[in-house]
Amino acid sequence: MRDRLFIALAGAVVGLLAVILVLQGNPANMGFCIACFIRDITGGLGLHRAAVVQYLRPEIIGLVLGAFITALYVKEFRSTGGSSPVLRFFLGMLMMAGALIFLGCPLRLVLRLAGGDWNALVALPGYVLGIWFGTLFLRRGFTLGRSQDQSAVSGYSAPFLAIVLLILLIAAPAFIFFSEEGPGSMGAPLALALGAGLLVGILAQRTRLCTMGAIRDLILFRDYHLFLGFAAIFVVALIGNMATGQFNPGFIGQPVAHVGSIWNFLGMTVVGLAAVLAGGCPMRQLILSGEGQGDALITVFGMMAGAAFMHNFSLAGSPAGVSPAGQWIVFISLALLFIIGAGNIVVQAKAKQLDKKAS
Amino acid sequence: MSSSCYITFPTTFFAIRAESLLKKTGLTFKMVPVPRSISSSCGTALQCPCEDLAEIKALLEENSLELESFYRLEEEGIKKPLVTELEL
Numbered sequence: 242m243r244d245r246l247f248i249a250l251a252g253a254v255v256g257l258l259a260v261i262l263v264l265q266g267n268p269a270n271m272g273f274c275i276a277c278f279i280r281d282i283t284g285g286l287g288l289h290r291a292a293v294v295q296y297l298r299p300e301i302i303g304l305v306l307g308a309f310i311t312a313l314y315v316k317e318f319r320s321t322g323g324s325s326p327v328l329r330f331f332l333g334m335l336m337m338a339g340a341l342i343f344l345g346c347p348l349r350l351v352l353r354l355a356g357g358d359w360n361a362l363v364a365l366p367g368y369v370l371g372i373w374f375g376t377l378f379l380r381r382g383f384t385l386g387r388s389q390d391q392s393a394v395s396g397y398s399a400p401f402l403a404i405v406l407l408i409l410l411i412a413a414p415a416f417i418f419f420s421e422e423g424p425g426s427m428g429a430p431l432a433l434a435l436g437a438g439l440l441v442g443i444l445a446q447r448t449r450l451c452t453m454g455a456i457r458d459l460i461l462f463r464d465y466h467l468f469l470g471f472a473a474i475f476v477v478a479l480i481g482n483m484a485t486g487q488f489n490p491g492f493i494g495q496p497v498a499h500v501g502s503i504w505n506f507l508g509m510t511v512v513g514l515a516a517v518l519a520g521g522c523p524m525r526q527l528i529l530s531g532e533g534q535g536d537a538l539i540t541v542f543g544m545m546a547g548a549a550f551m552h553n554f555s556l557a558g559s560p561a562g563v564s565p566a567g568q569w570i571v572f573i574s575l576a577l578l579f580i581i582g583a584g585n586i587v588v589q590a591k592a593k594q595l596d597k598k599a600s
Numbered sequence: 601m602s603s604s605c606y607i608t609f610p611t612t613f614f615a616i617r618a619e620s621l622l623k624k625t626g627l628t629f630k631m632v633p634v635p636r637s638i639s640s641s642c643g644t645a646l647q648c649p650c651e652d653l654a655e656i657k658a659l660l661e662e663n664s665l666e667l668e669s670f671y672r673l674e675e676e677g678i679k680k681p682l683v684t685e686l687e688l
Contacts, residue, residue: 242675243675243677243679243680243681244635244636244637247636312640315640379613379616380616384611384612384613387610387611447636448636449636449640449642454633454642458644461644462630462631462632464632464633466632466633467633520642525642532640
């Protein structure tokens with residue numbers, strides 16, 4: 242009961258902060274978007290050269306540090322890693338590829354819905370389909386293997402990098418890129434964005450809020466615990482948008498969005514499947530990296546590589562739509578995910594053996 | 601005050617196996633996300649009445665499932681639940 246109350250509350254706070262961040266300068270329907278913000282950071286570091294999406298987003302720094310401080314405080318910080326790092330890197334890349342086709346991570350999908358962007362309504366069943374595919378792999382024995390304890394230095398990597406980013410953001414040396422136009426140039430004031438990130442980092446660490454787990458647990462076990470958080474984000478952001486005149490229903494002319502329905506749908510299928518195989522949505526990966534999980538940090542690095550790849554080769558979606566090369570990326574990503582999924586059903590033989598014994 | 605017991609697993613795979621095995625029996629159980637008060641990780645746990653815990657554990661081990669830990673959780677309203685790790 243207590244847990245349920247808490248996760249609904251956490252979701253509500255995320256929804257509310259998202260509305261406030263947009264009012265204070267973030268791009269529309271982008272109070273929070275983990276994929277977009279990691280992409281912006283990648284651009285800010287100059288690892289991709291799409292001039293309109295370069296900014297060291299303070300929200301991401303706050304999320305990691307919030308989770309880190311909380312985990313330390315409640316003694317849940319644990320330096321672990323070593324569970325299929327290479328595959329996790331690829332899963333991160335693919336997750337980012339799908340998100341940049343749709344133009345948003347699952348969290349932004351919810352926020353776009355709450356802003357009346359019906360393109361997100363098309364993408365949502367795509368996301369659910371991807372997660373459903375993922376659960377098929379889980380049921381057949383897909384696993385990336387157990388993680389092991391690592392040296393403490395490994396666990397402190399994510400918070401260390403977050404602090405380095407914060408210093409670079411404040412010092413703003415010449416080699417750090419700041420967009421002068423486009424979404425990358427729009428942002429809430431630093432202190433507010435950082436504070437919002439910290440608060441969500443703390444809440445997400447305490448509640449395990451996860452936009453993929455929400456739907457996975459519904460499909461696998463008919464368990465709606467995590468879904469409560471997901472739903473609360475939507476309800477509060479919807480009310481907030483309506484109250485502040487930011488609810489603009491329709492398909493066309495939506496902010497940082499395109500109307501390519503097939504690609505919105507399939508892009509999120511890629512994200513859903515990759516997230517199940519990687520064990521968490523982009524936000525959850527950030528939180529886990531703050532808790533000391535090297536496997537999650539590798540996934541975040543993969544997401545950064547994916548963002549660089551998608552923008553340097555002009556594969557990412559844009560308000561103009563998805564380019565033919567970007568459309569190919571969708572199918573290539575799905576194919577790679579099926580290979581990773583099928584290739585890791587390592588305990589299949591054991592499952593058969595167990596069945597035999599049981600009958 | 602209500603109390604129930606939980607079994608955690610090393611990977612989701614074993615949790616899913618446990619579910620399909622136990623479905624064939626008449627035992628009362630439910631698959632749930634690992635309660636937040638037990639762990640910050642996001643695995644799946646088996647929830648069952650504490651009086652059935654020993655029987656379920658024996659059945660799962662007989663079928664060579666790998667189990668991680670056992671817990672008893674006592675909840676009262678919205679107060680912080682009391683968690684006891686059980687040595688079985």
